[in-house]
Structure formats: C-alpha cells, structure tokens
Amino acid sequence: MMPYKVIVVDDSAFMRRIISDLIEHEPGFKVIGTAKNGREAIDLIGTHKPDLVTMDVEMPEMNGLEALGLIMQQHPLPVIMFSGINEQGMRETIMALELGAFDFIRKPSASTSSHDIEQVGQQLREQLRAAMNAVERRAARQAALAAKTPERLPPTSPKPEVASTEKSRSDSGKSLPKPVKKSDDLRNKPAKTILPSRSKTLPDRIDSGVARKKAETLPTVAPIKKSRESHAVSDSASTVDKQPAVRAKLTERTEPIEKSGVPQRAVPSEPKLRTDYTDLVAIGTSTGGPKALRAVLEQLPEAFPAPVIIVQHMPPNFTKSLAQRLNTLTKLNVVEAEEGMVLQAGEVYIAPGGYHMNVTASRDGSLKVALSTEAPRNGHRPSVDVMYESLLPLRTLKRHIVLLTGMGSDGAKVMKLLHDNGVTSTIAESEETCVVYGMPRSAVELGCVNEVLPLYEIGKRLVQVVK
Secondary structure (H helix, E strand, O other), X not given: OOOEEEEEEOOOHHHHHHHHHHHHOOOOEEEEEEEOOHHHHHHHHHHHOOOEEEEEOOOOOOOHHHHHXXXXXXXXXXXXXXXXXXXXXXXXXXXXXXXXXOEEEEOOOOOOOHHHHHHHHHHHHHHHHHHHHHHHHHHHHHHHHHHHOOOOOOOOOOOHHHHHHHHHHHHHOOOOOOOOOOOHHHHHOOOOOOOOOHHHOOOOOOOOOOOOOOOOOOOOOOOOOOOOOOOOOOOOOOOOOOOOOOOOOOHHHOOOHHHHOOOOOOOOOOOOOOOOOOEEEEEEEOOOHHHHHHHHHOOOOOOOOOOEEEEEOOOOOHHHHHXXXXXXXXXXXXXXXXXXXXXXXXXEEEOOOOOEEEEEEOOOOOEEEEEEOOOOEOOEOOXXXXXXXXOOOOOOOXXXXXXXXXXXXXXXXXXXXXXXXXXXEEEEEOOOOXXXXXXXXXXXXXXOOOEEEOHHHHHHHHHHHOO
C-alpha cells in the first residue's frame, strides 16, 4: 500500500523539520513537501495532490485561516492546524475548525522539552490516522450509495426532469436526500434516507448574517431568575412525538451490560429541585465539535426553555475562545462554565478545558456547576461520561442527552446508564454528517440511542422535545 502523502506548512524552518520528523515516525505516512506560508501551500497542494496537510495558524503573506478557506474551496482534504497559545492564535483556531479543519494541536515552541514534543507527536499521529480513516469510511459509504443509485434515464425518456435531477447529482458528486412520506406504515420500518454531504451542514461564511453581536466579556455568574415550583416530569413518562423516518431501531442490538463493559452503579437519591424549567440538554462532542455545536446552537431560539451544558474535548483556554465565538454567532448566551454558576434556561455552559464539569443540586433546590480536577476519564478532562453521570439522580427533570462527532467512546457508557434508568430522549449524530463517527457509534452499538439524526436536524429536534 502506498503511504499517505502529507504537506507540512509552517513559517519556521525549525518547526517544519520537527513536524516532518514526527509524521514520518508513523508508518504509512510520508512528507512530500513543505511550505513557509499559505500561498506556497496552495501551489504545492495543486501540484502534488496530497492526502493531508498540517498547517500553522499564524504565518506571513497568507496565514493559515486564509489558506484553509481556499483549500476547502479548491482542494477539500483533511487539514490539521498547529496553533499558538496566545489569544489571537486560539481565536483563529476556533474559526479554522468552523471552516472545516479536521482538528488542531497546540504548537510546540523551540524551548519545548523532548518529552513534550513526543506527546505532540503522539497526538499528531493519532489525528493523522483518524483523519484518513474518516476519509476512507466516507469514500466507502459514497461508493455503496452510488451502487444503489438507479441508472440514469435515456434522453428519450418521457420524464426529462428526472434525468435532469440525476445529472445534477452526478455533476456535483453529492447525493440528495430522498423524500420521506410521513405515513403510519413507516413506524415499523427503519429509514434509509440518503443524506447530503457534511459540507452543506453550515453556511460557507464564517460570520452568520443572523447572528446577534454580543459583548466579548463573559459574565462571572449567569443572572439568576426568580424560580417557581417545577412540575415533576419523569423521563420514562415522556409523551414526546417520535419521528420514525429518522429513528434508528437500535434496541435489538442491545447487549447485556456485563458484555458491553458498562458498569452497573446505584443511582444516587433524588434531590428536591426548585427550578423554573423542567428540561435540561447535555451535549458531548470531540473532533469536529466546534462546527457541529454551532450548527446545533444556531437553531435554538433565544427563549429556549432549558439550560444547555456541553463538554467539548479541548485544552485549557481554548474552551473560553470557543464560548466567546459561539456567543457571537447564536441567539443564546454562551459562557465557559465557572464553579458555582447557577444553571438558567436559555443559557449555554461549556466545560472549561482541564476540568470535569458536574451538575449538582444546591440546598435551595437550584442546579449549579461544580468543577473538579479528578483524574481524566477515557483519557479526557473534561469528560462527557463525568458530566452525564452527574445527571443520574435528577429524575424530575426531562434530560435530553446528545452525542455529536468525535473520536473514541467518551459518553457512550453513561448514556447507556441513563437510558437504562428511564431517559428516553437520547440522540446521536448520524455517520453521514460526523467528522469522525466514533463517540456516536459507540452509543449506537450499546443500544441506548433512541434517535440517530443528521447534524442539521438535531437543533430542530431539541426545539420540538424541550417544552
């Protein structure tokens, strides 16, 4: 098998050498060229047609952000960004992920120790493998869909409009969704919807035309609203309407807990809550998450009647830049969570990098954020499993559990525990729109996902089920 071809882009000759050496320690990858700015990178990509690119964010002449936009337009392929830890670098990294960068790595400095450089190398090689696995899975899926596509009608067909539609599909190289009839007989049949390309899930422009400009300074504590007695609404008694056309029949694949590796835990006693909301949304994501989170949160209205808590796998400080960016692009108030913040409806709380985020009940019956520096779970801190686990005792709330794109399986095991304890609103992003179909797939294989939806449907669904 021929090695995957990689181009390394960085304005520092020292860093180009370091990154090239780290890549070529991974069997199956070969650096075929280097560039010192984005303009050189565009030329090299057009000439050598690499499989993957690593690129510095901050460079002269044409920086990584500008080059990435052109690459995604002219030669779409996985791009791994190297980011500095200064505020400008972190902000531009978040924007790069929105534009379609596969993932990012904190850039080592000239004074970085050999041990730290090896850790960067390990992370880089993991992302290289994940990126190419994602490309191969997508190609295999598209080939399978193409094999099922009916032959194009001849020009003499009495239905030329059908031939025109098939031609446009072929020319674009992308499948269009099949219409789904909302009839009763679909309730017993799993949907086989062909979904559009992932590249269509977000607007091409970074700045949304409908986004509301907000202050860059994050509040220390979210404003506390007057609370009223909440009605006890159990998850198991939920009467949420189902959408059989997009719901996966997953329960048949459920394995016994002992075989699936999901630990059995006693659910803590239920606290007495006094909140002015009856629902709570919890979202977990990793690789591809910033772009996915924007797609979901942009669909939620300003008066969304529930708090939204999020774990996005990211290093410290980057989560603050992510929160600030999403805050300017959505109608909701998005903040990096801080210790003791009281959860309010219509507010979004992102776990800070380097800390686990739990939801705990206060003596007055409100829910608040509790941060901890306990050991990483599933290799991550923050961990989705830790956040989900803190929701187990909150049975009077309708808990809506969502897993978006990401490598690994973080979140799946505790989604299974929540599901087994009566949480029926469990949603996973479908493979068709995932950057990496890892975390959602793990939950699907455990049989604890009630709805598998493409990214562009998840926000709409949350609006429907959160009352």
